[in-house]
Amino acid sequence: MNAEALTPLHLPDADTLIGDMGARARAAAKRLAVAPTVAKAAALHAAARQLRAQTTAILDANARDMVAGKTAGLTAALLDRLRLDEARLGDIADAVDAVAALPDPVGAEIDRATRPNGIKLTRVRVPLGVIGIIYESRPNVTADAAALALMSGNAVILRGGSEAVHSNRAIHAALAAGLKETGLPADAVQLVPTQDRAAVGALLRAQGLIDIIIPRGGKGLVARVQDEARVPVLAHLDGINHLYIDGAADPAKALALAVNAKMRRTGICGATETILIDRAYPAPLAIVDALVAAGCEVRGDTGIAALSPHVDPASASDWDCEYLDAIVSIAMVDGLSCALAHIDAHSSRHTDAIVTEDTAAAERFLAEVDSAIVMHNASTQFADGGEFGLGAEIGIATGRLHARGPVALEGLTTYKWLVRGTGQVRP
Template identity: 85%
Template sequence: MTTDTLSPPPLLDADALIADMGARARAAAKHMATAPTAKKAAALKAGAQQLRAQAAEILTANAQDMAAGEASGLTSAMLDRLRLDETRLGAIADAVDAVAALPDPVGAEIDRVERPNGLVLSRVRVPLGVVGIIYESRPNVTADAAALGLMSGNAVILRGGSEAVHSNRAIHAALAAGLAEAGLPADAVQLVPTQDRAAVGALLRAQGLVDIIVPRGGKGLVARVQDEARVPVLAHLDGICHTYIDGAADPGIAVALAVNAKMRRTGICGATETILIDRAYPGPAAIVDALTAAGCEVRGDRDIAALAAHVTPADASDWDSEYLDAIVSIAMVDGLDGALAHIDAHSSRHTDAIVTEDAAAADRFLTEVDSAIVMHNASTQFADGGEFGLGAEIGIATGRLHARGPVALEGLTTYKWQVRGTGQVRP
């Protein structure tokens, strides 16, 4: 007599999985590149409606992720990024609708010139092709990335973090239903079906199948992608954002912006992490007190620590920390030059702001700070594709190549030259 034994599950063949997904995405991308604007918009509107119709299922899935996150000890900021409710889910659906209403970038003429020999040269926008997007925590990225990828004529392969696995699957199911309703290929938006890290490695090695990788997450994720990728990478690094309070700042505006930039939502990449205060500014204590009253832990240099007993002395690591929490580091600086030097040494080139009524100082700050987004008298929390009128974003690109700042429809296109002649031959 024999005894049945359970055999171990088969090992994941990550390369085969991604090769299959990539081949299907490549076929879908060819279809999407020529899909009419109205059809793409219809798919997004149907997807948005499915997000609303399947709200109960999506919120139930999110509750599973929240429970798992709490059990595993996720920080309050990470849980905030993960959490969905009716309002947030409604905003996700609204963002998909907003992308559907945006001008289609595919086929748009960037510029045109006629050469002396009569040749007419134009540059027109075309999709990137197959876009791989690797992200952490935020289930809204599933919808935003899918919507932007579709409207820009691409196919996308999504690989979300394990924290949001159930939420991502539920959102993807709603968007897939919208694609089917509009008669577009379901393979235009695929979600990697496993959380095995080997699938990430296979995606990073998928030359010829994937045209670009967009990582959106913490330093560890981005570092791995940049180290291992054999596919071009559009990096979205951490948000070590600064707000500089100039000596000529209006005190009422300065306090309001400092609190909003840090505390409106502490877990987003546009949250200010370091506040710099000009020694000439008359009310630094009021800024510290307002942040403390709002529930923020203040870590300050020697001058700031001297203002209040509850200020924790900052150490060197604080100036390079993305807290994503109700913590802020504050330093006193010697005017605009001191602020520029500190930002140059510690900024992640994401978003930096100046608060001042001095137009010359503002112009110099906006010119000299080398970040993707620079602001004057505005909260860094506005560093968001929706707030920029882009409908949504897949992240804030902090590099210099291809796209910078909020990456939306145009950031997911490239261009080709079209040359029109009348029989010219080259002498």
């Protein structure tokens, strides 16, 4: 059964559909696990060429999604995530090429040892197997996830959101053409051919067929996945990121970082949502004025609100809000200890940053903030796998198990022990 060729009217029930896709993905994963690096890289380069060759078809499909999204009342942030143009599609293809050029993690030796009895132990990286990815709005995830899964030897089942249905199908068609061109199994990258929510439930119940689920989307989607999944989940709920401007911050750096961290792209999970300013910092009003001038709505505590008539009073809920919009909450704090306490109480453990020229303060911040990504004198907008030199990312993980921060090739592998003996028996 080729699920991609079926029309919605002829699709089987969700469990049968996902069961069939999972079985085919499992077979493909066995081939990918032993595929040589050169074969995987060739497939990705072919997929990137197909993305470029099919630019017109992909952008036409995206235009349909954009019209539907505007009609449905999607926010400006969601529309920005959804929108493709030639430059963005070129970046997507470039990212696929970049993944192909990365070191293959499969088979990489983590460590080795020889026991006193002569047994030799080696720990090596192996693929996870079959990955299910459930995502919303972002058509680039279709290509990024496929590329990362393929290069790390995994098969992937993609279930994109209805907002990007046409874009996802067009991108997937290009990826499938690249796989076909190079002889790797097309079932290594499958796209669920229905937007029926029952298919999501079937994915979450697919024990034995799917090894891990990775959700990328809003809090409602991620919460549902975490509540219902019977397979392991790698996820984050929010990007409630903080920028702390220390009393010893360089004002020029602080100003540039505050504006960039908040306003470069407000709809991404690495955008700063709360700025904390030390009372000892000499130029807080300049930070506020620069954000307002950039078109940002500022919500502040009493100390910040007293600085400017352009500041709205912040409510208690603002400190726990991922705006994904041109809105920021700002608070005055009494030094580094208070900033650390605020971050500990309100951070989502995604990305938090300090601006300071005080090395000791910076090192304390880096050591004590318990987030997946902690920064010194850098914009939180750098919280991205591509910016970390990973080629692309499948998401930012904020939990503690398996992987944390940008999840790329290494994060999509596990390991096994290889034991080599010469006839040893255990006494």
